[in-house]
Amino acid sequence: MARDYNFKNTNLAALLLASFISLSSVSAAAVTNHFWISPEGNDAAAGTAKQPFRTLLRARDAVREISLKQHQDVVVTLRGGIYSSQPTLTLSPEDSGRNGHDIVYRAAPGEQPILSGGIQVKGWVLHDQDLGIYRAHVGPVSSRQLYVNGQRATRAQTTPYPAGFRPGFFWLGVGMSDPIGIQFIPTPWLNPLGWYDPATWNQAPTDPRKIEAVIQTQWKMMRVPVDTITPYPEYTNDFQPDQSTGLIKMREPAWTNANVFVGQDGQPGVWSFWQVSRFENAYQFLDEPGEWYLDEQIGDLYYIPREDLATADVVLPLQEWLISGQGSLEAPIEHIRFEGLTFTYATWLGPSSDDGYVADQSGFHLTGYGHPTNVIGHDPNDTRTPGNVAFRYARNIVFQGNTFEHLGAVGLDFGTGSQKNHITGNRFIDISSAAIQLGGVETVDHHPQYPQQETRYNRITNNLIRQAGREYTDAAGIYVGFTNHTRISHNNISDVPWSGIAIGWGWGLLDDPSFPGAPGAVPGQWGIWDTPSTNHDNRIVRNRIDNFLNVSWDGGAIYTNGFQGTSYAHGLLIEGNVASHKRSDGGGNTWYTDAASRFITLRKNVSLDNSRGEMYFGPAPNPVDPLSYSGIPSLANGTPYGGDFGGCVTYGDIRYQGNYAWYLTPFFFYDFCPAYTDSAGVHPINQSLRGNRTIKSTVEVPQGLFRNAGSKGGY
Secondary structure (H helix, E strand, O other): HHHHHHHHHHHHHHHHHHHHHHHHHHHHHHHOEEEOOOOOOOOOOOOOOOOOEHHHHHHHHHHEEEEEEEOOOEEEEOOEEOOOOOOOEOOOOHHHHOOOOOEEEOOOOOEEEEEEEEEEEEOOEEEEEEOOOOEEEEEOOOOOOEOOOOOEEOEEEOOOOOOEEEEEEHHHHHHOOOOOOOEEEOOOOOOOOOOOOOHHHHOOOHHHHHHHEEEEOOEEEEEEEEEEEHHHHOOOOOOOOOOOOOEEEEOOOHHOOOOOOOOOOOOEEOOOOOOEEEOOOOHEEEEEEEOOEEEEOEEEEOOOOOOOOOOOOOOOOOOOEEEEEEEEOOEEEEEEEOOEEEEEOOOHHHHOOOOOOEEOOOOOOEEEOOOEOOOOOOOOOOEOEEEEEEEEEEEEEEOOOOEEEOOOOEEEOOOOOOOOEEEEEEEEEOOOOOEEEEEOHHHHHHHHHHHHOOOOOOEEEEEEEEEOOOOOOOOEEEEEEEOEEEEEEOEEEOOOOOOOOOEEEOOOOOOOOOOOOOOOOOOOOOOOOOOOOOOOOOOEEEOEEEEOOOOOOOOOOOOEEEEEOOOOOOEEEEOEEEEEEEOEEEOOOEEEEEEEEEEEEEEEEEOOOOOOOOOOOOOOOOOOOOOOOOOOOHOOOEEEEEEEEEEOOOEEEEEEOOOOEEOOOOOOOOOOOOEEEOOOOEOOOOEEEOOOEEOOOOOOOOOOHHHOOHHHHOO
16 A cells, blocks of 8 residues: 555645646746847846846847747747847748747837937037037048938038039030039029139048039939049139149949930930039038038037037937848748838948939939940849948848837838738838839849749838938839739828839839830840749739929829830739829829830829929029020920829820829820830820819829728827
């Protein structure tokens, strides 16, 4: 009996021990599947709610230790506060969710974690009492933005179209086939208020190589850094300048790239750097409250305040990437969610390099050497603007309920191989380039070798986008390159400099058959493609777009480019969108089917208060100043430009069904591009119109279209 008793007790003890171990394992699993971080945490801590980590990188590493045996979602909860001066959260395939579960980075309930790439600026002292310039020492750092009390400050700049500057040597009769810079013609007696003396730009604290010449023209804009400044020895009214003086030599390859878009005569045309809209980034340009200049070498920041700097919140962004997720063809990064976080105060330093920022279109720009001249205004080898939060070869990544604000590049970027990702219920405010960028324009994007390289089945829904394109005004609020099964729906987009949504690329030159969808283009110019591009089955539905074309002209609320499929059934649907309040003088089409656009159905879209607009190439030169820049393009200023529908060298195969057009604009406007004729006929061909109406007020529109367009909130 004793043995039986002992045996039974032994079994009972074993059972109790096993139960204890089992319960302990459950408890441990619960702990190890949920990590916490806090700005006041410690990376040497346990990562629990009471002993949180401090950095996202430490939490990422903790997740890596258990992800291979993941049996439920792994959650990283961020306590409220500012996470600044932290390394970029770099994610790779080993950081993916596994076994059907996600890795979740989320805000603690009721708290606001802020991932900031900036530093607080304090210790301001009065530097120049007459001009009201203050100075703070920040160390030898680089940045292109400054924010004061949550508002973007203005980088020191000249007045618009400063007198006496013109690219090249037009006035000497010398061509610009080999341009080397901007000629400075001293004309203070003609325009004393707009007078700038570049001889002073060589003086400290200004670094002349940090000065940028900017041009804003039509849908393009460029920023080209200065190399050297050779001033005139003296300024007189009867000087005889030569090509070795008065020259602002520009950095290469930016300057050459800025002049590859030539006219029919082979000389730089209206899409090249033919005039100076303004100069930026010199101490000598500080003359208005709200302007700033950073001496990157010494590390002094100068600012003319509108606020009390003793209490102002001044932030200088330094970090370029807040999150970088990089998968590969063989191993995508996948199943990660971000919820309730704020991404803010990041910069982008690419335009400060020798490449500058030479826009082609929609944030894609020219870098490096070897770009041949062309008359179509576009190049087949462009570089994408990066995202401050960026992913490539990413699948099932979710951004929900986050805020992206005060960012210096693209807000959120999903590149090649992005599939089944969801961007929903987020806020994008004050973004230097596009708020959201999806897909690419390279060969791997339009004719990929493998299905894993396609960008497909992504969702951009229910987001608020306001003030995108703040620094790079050629960018759209949302840009989508070569994709399929993309859905862009129920977004609110407002206050954008160019187009609200832009989709497509290639001007027909990357399609099958090759179609010359730009003036001066010829079939096959960018190669012969014997299969269709990846564009098909995309949807842009029930978005609300307001206050577009705020800076540029020649764009629209929704802009399309190239073939959008191989049939109507597998083409692009644009339905139930409402667009309003285009800038009154911003020429462009509300629904802009441009550049070989094909297989598109536009149905039940509404245009409200969108005036026709006009062309504007900058002010005409001073008529008494024979040495001013060429004013020939300015002769077109004021020419009416735009309607509710239309484009330039549109292919056709477009259906217009039940749309509501604003009565102040012509229904169609196919601008001034020469029509292209081939065996199919004179393009655009096969335009189908049914049930469209011209309206004078909102009461003529079914109210359900207004109720269903735009975001449903929740961000």
